[in-house]
Amino acid sequence: MTVSPADIIKMRPFIPAKDFERSKSFYRDLGFSITHDMQDLAELSLGEHNFLLQNYYRKEWAENCVMHLLVPDAGTWWRAISAKNLPGRHDIPAPEEPKMQPWGLKVMYLSDPSGVLWHIAEAPPTP
Template sequence: MQPTDFRLFIPSKDFAFSQTFYQALGFSKDPVNDQLCIFSRGECTFFLQNFYNKGLAENLMMQLIVDDINAAFEQIQSMGEVAPKYEPIKQELWGKVIYLWGPAGELWDITQLTG
């Protein structure tokens, strides 16, 4: 088996608001049906599902690697109330990171790797 892609299924507490959140973050939406959408930006894709489980959502963490952490932070700040919870850029051992919480409690680790 040779994998060609890996897609995560992200839960949503409010399916419509989650779609707005991910579009404001710069992802394009491609509806699959009334319960599922594919979001993409460049080569990165994931599914957003109209399904919510608190334990799953609040323990889900994804890392999104970017080439410009400052541009990512500006994008998040421009989201206004759509992105109510995030932390400023932090320096970690592996690079610079922004922690951004999605509408269902999912955590995005947006990282510009060092080196």
């Protein structure tokens, strides 16, 4: 038997949470909805895009975990996220303003309370 992309219903990453309730609060403030909330696992959604937040933490894993989000305009996202005052509310580093990276994408960076890095990149123009 072989499988194909048509056999995939959904692919979702698991993201660690050092403090599960604090992380859920951060993601709600960021704009995510909690669509399922169980004792040690929550599904967080932003429109049709989602991931699983787990009440499990290993420092080395969290600080090496990166979520890549491709958006039409990284500057718009940076302004919207900056206006939410997430550093003051969740004790995280300030989001970094988008900058053109050597690999050709304009990227802003945002860390969650567990150290997971969000790499919010502007989609390159289509030729």
